[in-house]
Amino acid sequence: MRYIISLLVLVLFCSCSSKQQDDYVPVPYTLNMPPIFEQKLAPPFIPSDNPLTAEGVALGKKLFFDPILSGTRTQACAHCHRPQDGFSHAFQFSEGANGDLGTRNSMPLFNNAWNYNELFTWDGKEFRLENQAFEPVTNSIEMNGNWTTIEQLLNTHDDYPELFRKVFGNQRIDSTMVVKAIAQFQRILISGNSKFDRYLLGETTLTPQELNGFNVFMAENKGDCFHCHGSDNNPLWTDNDFHNNGLDATFTDLGLGGVTGDPNDNGKFKTPTLRNLVFTSPYMHDGRFATLEEVIDFYSEGLQNSPTIDPLMKNVKQGGAQLSTSDKADLKAFLLTLTDFDFIRNPDFNK
Amino acid sequence: MRKITLLLFSLILLNCNGLQDLEEATVTLEFTHNWDGDLVDSSTFGDFNYRTANGENTSIERLRYVVSQLQFVGNTGINFSPKTYQFVDVGNGFGLSLNIQDLIPGTYEIRFRFGFSNADNQDGVYQDLNSASFNVPSQLGGGYHYLQMDGKYKDPNQNELNYNFHVIRAVNTSNVGFPEFVDTSFAVNLGSVTIRNDATVEIQMNIAEWFKNPNQWDLNSLDTNLMSNFGAQLQMIENGASVFSLGAVIQ
Numbered sequence: 014m015r016y017i018i019s020l021l022v023l024v025l026f027c028s029c030s031s032k033q034q035d036d037y038v039p040v041p042y043t044l045n046m047p048p049i050f051e052q053k054l055a056p057p058f059i060p061s062d063n064p065l066t067a068e069g070v071a072l073g074k075k076l077f078f079d080p081i082l083s084g085t086r087t088q089a090c091a092h093c094h095r096p097q098d099g100f101s102h103a104f105q106f107s108e109g110a111n112g113d114l115g116t117r118n119s120m121p122l123f124n125n126a127w128n129y130n131e132l133f134t135w136d137g138k139e140f141r142l143e144n145q146a147f148e149p150v151t152n153s154i155e156m157n158g159n160w161t162t163i164e165q166l167l168n169t170h171d172d173y174p175e176l177f178r179k180v181f182g183n184q185r186i187d188s189t190m191v192v193k194a195i196a197q198f199q200r201i202l203i204s205g206n207s208k209f210d211r212y213l214l215g216e217t218t219l220t221p222q223e224l225n226g227f228n229v230f231m232a233e234n235k236g237d238c239f240h241c242h243g244s245d246n247n248p249l250w251t252d253n254d255f256h257n258n259g260l261d262a263t264f265t266d267l268g269l270g271g272v273t274g275d276p277n278d279n280g281k282f283k284t285p286t287l288r289n290l291v292f293t294s295p296y297m298h299d300g301r302f303a304t305l306e307e308v309i310d311f312y313s314e315g316l317q318n319s320p321t322i323d324p325l326m327k328n329v330k331q332g333g334a335q336l337s338t339s340d341k342a343d344l345k346a347f348l349l350t351l352t353d354f355d356f357i358r359n360p361d362f363n364k
Numbered sequence: 365m366r367k368i369t370l371l372l373f374s375l376i377l378l379n380c381n382g383l384q385d386l387e388e389a390t391v392t393l394e395f396t397h398n399w400d401g402d403l404v405d406s407s408t409f410g411d412f413n414y415r416t417a418n419g420e421n422t423s424i425e426r427l428r429y430v431v432s433q434l435q436f437v438g439n440t441g442i443n444f445s446p447k448t449y450q451f452v453d454v455g456n457g458f459g460l461s462l463n464i465q466d467l468i469p470g471t472y473e474i475r476f477r478f479g480f481s482n483a484d485n486q487d488g489v490y491q492d493l494n495s496a497s498f499n500v501p502s503q504l505g506g507g508y509h510y511l512q513m514d515g516k517y518k519d520p521n522q523n524e525l526n527y528n529f530h531v532i533r534a535v536n537t538s539n540v541g542f543p544e545f546v547d548t549s550f551a552v553n554l555g556s557v558t559i560r561n562d563a564t565v566e567i568q569m570n571i572a573e574w575f576k577n578p579n580q581w582d583l584n585s586l587d588t589n590l591m592s593n594f595g596a597q598l599q600m601i602e603n604g605a606s607v608f609s610l611g612a613v614i615q
Binding site: 052053054055127129130228231232233234239240241243244245246247249252275277320321322323324325326327328329330 | 409410411425426456487488491492494495496497499501502503504514515516524525526527528587588589591592
């Protein structure tokens with residue numbers, strides 16, 4: 014009888030241990046919200062089916078920097094979204110795992126939790142951050158991976174099974190878990206500590222040139238940039254919407270129109286944030302402008318008319334806003350105040 | 365005894381009917397948009413479907429606005445103020461309906477304010493409107509747009525030109541250093557509606573009225589840079605008075 018009781022106790026203990034292992038509870042992760050975001054912006058979007066956890070974020074970071082997701086095992090997400098480039102890429106087009114070049118410039122990745130419409134990429138073809146991460150992994154001119162192979166590699170890896178278990182429980186690792194973890198990491202990439210942020214918080218001052226540049230940015234009869242690119246009250250510096258900003262009279266890349274099939278959407282691309290422009294050159298969806306001076310000249314004198322040009326590009330008839338040389342210089346000085354060096358240096362965001 | 369029982373049953377029955385009468389209703393406000401009766405929604409954006417009273421063929425590509433101080437004012441003295449403000453973005457289909465819970469059946473006047481009153485038009489205080497980039501630059505007094513309508517029109521030579529019909533609190537900056545502000549928000553009273561049970565109430569915006577009455581709007585001379593145009597802002601608000609009306613009430 015004593016033996017039977019001992020056996021029962023042992024079975025119960027083993028059962029409890031096993032259950033404890035199954036029921037690992039990941040630690041909730043709290044976003045490090047910039048004060049100016051808390052003051053000015055609606056709360057970030059964190060989907061209920063993929064809450065942030067410390068383990069999920071850490072796993073997402075490891076995957077983001079791991080070439081295991083590419084077909085050649087040579088290219089990670091971070092290859093085209095480099096931390097030092099504001100999680101974009103310094104080249105106009107990025108080289109994929111097989112050496113092929115893409116056709117669009119790599120988008121910067123930060124403050125994505127505040128992309129309220131949840132439409133990602135230049136043409137908005139991906140709804141939700143989780144879905145966005147699926148595409149480049151298998152795209153033949155990007156990472157050219159194969160999810161079946163990747164899942165096998167992850168399931169037989171020395172480290173990953175335990176890391177995934179802590180986030181998703183005892184399940185076979187699949188692609189959905191991979192993109193969920195990567196999305197968690199992407200949602201913590203927050204940039205909100207630029208000189209202009211500190212100015213808004215009353216912690217520093219701007220030079221007269223920077224202040225005038227801000228006025229040019231906000232003035233309806235000058236830059237009128239604020240309608241699409243945010244303002245002191247929208248510190249995302251993007252409206253997260255899609256516009257034809259007058260780059261071309263005819264389109265080789267339809268942008269949003271290629272996704273919706275609506276000709277009225279042809280030539281529309283997502284408004285990029287103006288934060289961290291120092292790091293995110295070249296500019297525009299196709300990286301056609303290497304410098305900020307080129308961008309400002311374009312908006313001042315280089316607009317091209319087309320049927321879908323945004324009505325906010327109101328001076329297209331005159332070629333643009335016709336800014337003076339000094340206003341152009343001041344505008345650039347202001348834009349540089351949106352640089353967040355802490356974001357680039359943050360060890361939590363780097364490999 | 366039988367009479368007493370009958371009386372009790374009757375009282376209970378009457379009481380139940382009374383409760384039923386007082387059951388709270390859910391009212392859905394639906395914001396719809398038309399051009400002199402032709403439906404305007406995101407599917408009609410971008411097409412030159414509309415002709416202004418002045419004769420310009422126009423398209424609409426963006427239509428966003430805010431109404432505030434929404435009130436159901438009951439004739440029994442019971443009032444409901446369901447929401448501080450409602451932001452409507454027709455292109456994205458945002459804010460087109462508003463559910464009002466727990467409305468006690470009765471007759472109500474439906475009132476709201478187009479835009480924000482001066483007291484409510486505080487700079488940067490509404491996070492959702494900040495996130496939607498609906499702000500007005502501090503150089504023009506800050507606060508928020510009341511309406512942003514962007515599109516194109518055809519000039520007499522059939523050239524397509526842009527217009528930005530943006531309504532804000534009017535500011536006269538002609539006296540440098542001493543801006544004069546005029547509250548251009550206005551009260552709207554849609555009239556009385558009797559709510560008997562759950563209902564859908566349509567609030568219509570006839571966009572053509574912005575260009576028609578009492579000021580016939582000439583887009584050839586007033587198309588862009590209207591936020592800083594004090595006179596244009598005052599005309600816009602005069603035209604706005606006839607824009608809203610009560611539509612279908614379904615219950």
